[in-house]
Amino acid sequence: MSSSSSSSSTSTSLRCNYTWTTRPSLSAHRRDVKIFWPTGDFRQLSIKATEASNILAKEEDDNNGVKITRFQNGSRLHVLSSPFLSIRPRRIQIFQRSKTFRMVSTEATTTSSVYAKEAKGEEKEEAAAKIRRLQNGSDVRGVALEGEEGKEVDLTPQAVRALAESFGLWVAEKQDHPGPLRVSLGRDPRISGAELSSAAFEGLCDAGCEAFDIGLATTPACFMSTILPSFSYDASIMMTASHLPFTRNGLKFFTADGGLNSKDVEEICDKAAAIYCSNEKPRAISTVGVRVSSVDFMRVYAEHLRNIIKERVNHPLHYDTPLLGFKIVVNAGNGSGGFFAREVLDKLGADTGGSLNLDPDGMFPNHIPNPEDKVAMATTKASVLRHHAHLGIVFDTDVDRSGVVDEKGNPINGDRLIALMSTIVLSQHPDSTIVTDARTSIALTRFITSRGGNHCLYRVGYRNVIDKGVQLNRAGVETHLMMETTGHGALKENRFLDDGAYMVVKIIIEMVRMRLAGSNEGIGSLIQELEEPTESVELRMNILTHPQQAKERGAQTIEALRRFIEEGRLEGWELDSCGDCWVSEGCLVDTNDEPTAIDAHMYRAKVWDEENGQYGWVHIRQSVHNPNIAINMQSSINSGCQSMCRMLFERFIRANSLDEDLDTSQVESFARKGFHA
């Protein structure tokens, strides 16, 4: 690769040389070339001035300050990143002032995603940094509309166009594909969706892809558009910000191998930043010359779900209408999930008369579509009871999550939904391992193990949980269910896809089978034995530093707490590994021989005292989406959460003056007043 323009940028990858020369007219001036990498996997970069003299390299980072190295002809600069530094962009600036400059070559020896940019202005760099900051774990999320106090619009049409183009190029690089790639795009009903999807189509076309518009869609349907015959797109994008307010939007990326992980998305954002900055002035979005075909994929996806129910219920009397006689309430929260009532359940004979908020409305006027939302669950419960329904279903906006309400009106989400799905999965696959995030109760682990399963506690973030399950299966550990307490549930039998509709399909099939087997009990009876924790609480501490430093600041705090616990400075606290899980120790504390790349720092500690033995746990982590630290606690004794919180606040937070750049008010108040706070 070579570059001679003063504003271009190129990424360089594993053992790949990046070379640039100066144009004679520029060589009399000082010229900056910046090399930076935002990934966690960077190991070493070597820069060699092949024919040059008088080249200076300036290395900058917050911890080591500034280091200047002068190059002689042929000399090399080796740059090593420590794991700690690699969580934030680190810059090396190379500049020269003389006319003797010819060529510099950089070699990223064991890394991907190192990025070299020859840029003139700080302005562009800040714009590029903004694009990179749109990454939220394995998704892209941003503010698409004005209206939130203190929030600037950062997910602009130009940014979306660059991201879509970058994704198209990324897929093309990974797939050796003859002819243009075929990429589909669906969206939830957010009011920013129409404009942003035009921008995305333009980006896809800029990358040389053929684009297909699914229109209103669910996230799992977008993935299935890469799988189901007669569509089988090479890749897909879902435009959604899930349960976030109507002002936000975002992108999720898929290929037929599944959803992209954080590292992939980081690469895409890096490249998008380069694309964005390579345009001198952001072009206006125009659909002129962009060819997009509209496709009715949701009809086919709904038919796919209907067929699964018909085949698996295999009703002896009415095969095509196995749900005759069942009343089911669907609450789609005005998101994308209304199709499930109309195109799946109604057509299979169910009575969905008590359903709520089925019509899409991008302002979400009734409540946030989210199975964790209290209003969503309460209104669904009320409708289930009013209509004497057998089941209530709550979808999140893009239907990758769901929760249910049983026939008695009991909400089944969080641990209870994991328990229900575990019961179903373990009846089909006894001995299966079940992966969840580590905010589940000790009682849930007992519930799973008492039914023959193994419980693997892993990192928060649905992609982390799913990827852990994929990894375990590869290692020969049979793992059929991966589920987060947020309601993301993925099954091995369904391509490890977190599909809220598929999960509900499994529950409905179980409900009908129970009836066919002569049981009058509803699905709630399957989890009767699950005990509830005595206390459970979640607190947040906002990070008050500049947004650019927030991630690093969060990581520092969490790592400091880990050291504190390891050094035994919090009496009765011990870092948890995998709970009762037999799977190789260390998932939670990431001391595996080959720890997976992490997108946020998190640990869980088990807590005990002499009187009660182990009575609770504390889970502390960086938020995936926002500059804050989340603290979850559960206790099996009264006031246990308060006493753990007091220990955390007094012995750790205050003793280390962390309250200077963290908003610790929630923690302080809970430490003082407990649940009366």
Ligand SMILES: O=P(O)(O)OC[C@H]1O[C@H](O)[C@H](O)[C@@H](O)[C@@H]1O
């Ligand atoms: O970090 P937070 O803000 O609590 O969000 C964390 C959650 O965000 C989204 O809902 C993701 O889908 C979940 O997988 C993740 O657990």
